[in-house]
Amino acid sequence: MARNQLGVLDALDVAKTQWYHFTAIVIAGMGFFTDAYDLFSISLVTKLLGRIYYFNPDSAKPGTLPPSVAAAVNGVALCGTLAGQLFFGWLGDKLGRKRVYGITLVLMVVCSFASGLSLGHQPKGVMATLCFFRFWLGFGIGGDYPLSATIMSEYANKKTRGAFIAAVFAMQGFGILVGGIVALIVSSAFDHAYNAPPYSVDRAGSTVPEADYIWRIILMFGAIPAAMTYYWRMKMPETARYTALVAKNAKQAANDMSKVLNVDLEAEEEKVQKIAEERSNNFGLFSREFARRHGVHLVGTTTTWFLLDIAYYSSNLFQKDIFSKVGWLPPAKEMNAVHEVFRIARAQTLIALCGTVPGYWFTVAFIDRIGRFAIQLMGFFFMTVFMFALAIPYHHWTLKPNHIGFVIMYSLTFFFANFGPNATTFVVPAEIFPARLRSTCHGISAACGKAGAIVGAFGFLYAAQGKKEADRDAGYPAGIGVKNSLIMLGVINFFGILFTLLVPESKGKSLEELTGENEDEPSQTELSAARTVPE
Numbered sequence: 320m321a322r323n324q325l326g327v328l329d330a331l332d333v334a335k336t337q338w339y340h341f342t343a344i345v346i347a348g349m350g351f352f353t354d355a356y357d358l359f360s361i362s363l364v365t366k367l368l369g370r371i372y373y374f375n376p377d378s379a380k381p382g383t384l385p386p387s388v389a390a391a392v393n394g395v396a397l398c399g400t401l402a403g404q405l406f407f408g409w410l411g412d413k414l415g416r417k418r419v420y421g422i423t424l425v426l427m428v429v430c431s432f433a434s435g436l437s438l439g440h441q442p443k444g445v446m447a448t449l450c451f452f453r454f455w456l457g458f459g460i461g462g463d464y465p466l467s468a469t470i471m472s473e474y475a476n477k478k479t480r481g482a483f484i485a486a487v488f489a490m491q492g493f494g495i496l497v498g499g500i501v502a503l504i505v506s507s508a509f510d511h512a513y514n515a516p517p518y519s520v521d522r523a524g525s526t527v528p529e530a531d532y533i534w535r536i537i538l539m540f541g542a543i544p545a546a547m548t549y550y551w552r553m554k555m556p557e558t559a560r561y562t563a564l565v566a567k568n569a570k571q572a573a574n575d576m577s578k579v580l581n582v583d584l585e586a587e588e589e590k591v592q593k594i595a596e597e598r599s600n601n602f603g604l605f606s607r608e609f610a611r612r613h614g615v616h617l618v619g620t621t622t623t624w625f626l627l628d629i630a631y632y633s634s635n636l637f638q639k640d641i642f643s644k645v646g647w648l649p650p651a652k653e654m655n656a657v658h659e660v661f662r663i664a665r666a667q668t669l670i671a672l673c674g675t676v677p678g679y680w681f682t683v684a685f686i687d688r689i690g691r692f693a694i695q696l697m698g699f700f701f702m703t704v705f706m707f708a709l710a711i712p713y714h715h716w717t718l719k720p721n722h723i724g725f726v727i728m729y730s731l732t733f734f735f736a737n738f739g740p741n742a743t744t745f746v747v748p749a750e751i752f753p754a755r756l757r758s759t760c761h762g763i764s765a766a767c768g769k770a771g772a773i774v775g776a777f778g779f780l781y782a783a784q785g786k787k788e789a790d791r792d793a794g795y796p797a798g799i800g801v802k803n804s805l806i807m808l809g810v811i812n813f814f815g816i817l818f819t820l821l822v823p824e825s826k827g828k829s830l831e832e833l834t835g836e837n838e839d840e841p842s843q844t845e846l847s848a849a850r851t852v853p854e
Contacts, residue, residue: 324831325591327559327576327584332477332829339579343474344483346551347467348490350424353545354460355494357431358396360541363502363664364534365392370656371531372442388446394776395450396457401769403461408762412755415566416470417557423466424549426459428542435539465761468749473558477829481686484746489679492737496676499668505536506661530656563591564754564836604756612835616751617760619821623695624744624768626815630702630808631736633775674730678737690826691743692819698739699815705732706809713802740815744768750825753834
């Protein structure tokens with residue numbers, strides 16, 4: 320038990336679920352809704368961008384983005400996200416969670432809107448401005464990861480903390496789903512309004528001019544939900560754990576949480592001062608003491624997130640290619656550009672509705688019952704199983720009667736990603752590190768995840784250059800082919816199982832018990848054995 324635990328933190332740990340918990344979930348969650356919408360909506364319009372800006376009048380084929388341009392358009396936001404996670408994670412520990420929180424949202428709103436206004440008379444100009452704004456959009460999105468997770472973990476009580484953090488992250492599923500729905504509505508409206516021909520080109524030899532509005536509207540829509548929550552995000556008080564344990568302001572922490580919890584709390588200034596003087600708790604990120612207490616855990620959170628995102632983002636970004644390969648999407652020459660967007664959005668919306676969104680909310684329901692460790696291990700295991708089940712008899716799934724079975728099993732990989740490591744890798748780093756390093760360590764873990772996403776996005780795209788152009792047109796996401804790509808992802812998920820063994824269980828304990836703060840001699844054994852937390 321924490322020797323010097325503050326009353327205000329005890330009050331937060333034992334507080335019953337109240338309205339402010341749900342308010343915090345919605346405020347933080349809308350940021351993640353926007354994050355997912357912005358990051359994944361680009362995969363809905365990349366083929367359209369190729370048709371509009373890279374049409375070759377001397378070719379009978381629809382235009383396609385060159386591999387280098389496709390890699391940049393798909394991956395530049397991920398690069399910005401990685402940088403934002405590191406920068407804003409560090410800044411959140413230096414300046415406070417709330418002071419930095421508004422900056423990330425403003426970046427997301429402005430750059431999301433600006434992405435749809437990408438200007439230029441030539442394709443290179445349009446793609447360059449699009450990539451510029453999407454990098455800074457990603458930078459803002461990156462800041463949302465450590466700040467939202469840390470704020471939610473520091474507001475929550477210890478019994479339902481996992482569910483609250485997971486609920487924030489679960490809004491990502493709705494962002495992916497709404498992205499598909501918006502694309503369906505916009506493309507359907509234009510498809511019917513202009514009665515586009517069934518082929519990819521019009522009489523002028525290029526995609527209908529109105530198609531240029533579609534991708535811009537889809538990308539710009541992401542600014543709306545983020546802008547709607549700015550006022551409420553700025554109204555949130557700073558978390559008591561930052562105010563008391565990092566800023567050393569006991570009076571402010573007590574005042575803020577008295578209003579939030581509707582109780583009278585004492586400002587324990589002497590106890591805060593005593594905690595501040597404890598040398599054993601003042602170690603830095605690069606110290607031997609941090610390495611001894613939390614080094615293995617940081618290795619665990621970074622490696623598992625890295626491996627998970629290679630599989631998760633590559634699967635998401637290349638759904639359209641896999642759908643083409645199994646026949647869910649007809650060849651591009653059989654559809655006009657507008658209808659192609661509709662068909663891609665419809666397929667991705669079905670995957671999100673049937674697999675992605677339910678998986679997130681299963682995690683919310685069970686994470687505080689069966690624990691983070693069990694859910695993460697189970698998720699990686701089933702992702703491995705389903706990837707191999709798709710890959711080994713791959714030619715069986717490409718036969719037309721088996722296409723539905725393929726899509727069902729493919730959906731199950733997303734279900735167990737989200738009822739598994741995609742949620743838990745976000746939750747755990749917000750719980751097991753000290754308050755003054757919590758946002759930084761979460762940012763480092765998340766940045767390693769985005770490094771994995773970049774490997775998935777750039778690596779698979781550049782591998783496509785090693786394959787014959789006819790094969791790429793047929794729908795291969797990589798030069799090694801769909802089958803071998805799925806095998807590789809299965810192997811990556813298997814390694815995720817192994818590295819999960821380095822991650823401690825955090826169910827049912829206060830943050831201070833997990834981190835060893837406010838104790839005489841924090842026990843490393845207690846953390847390492849935390850998977851056996853009694854009910």
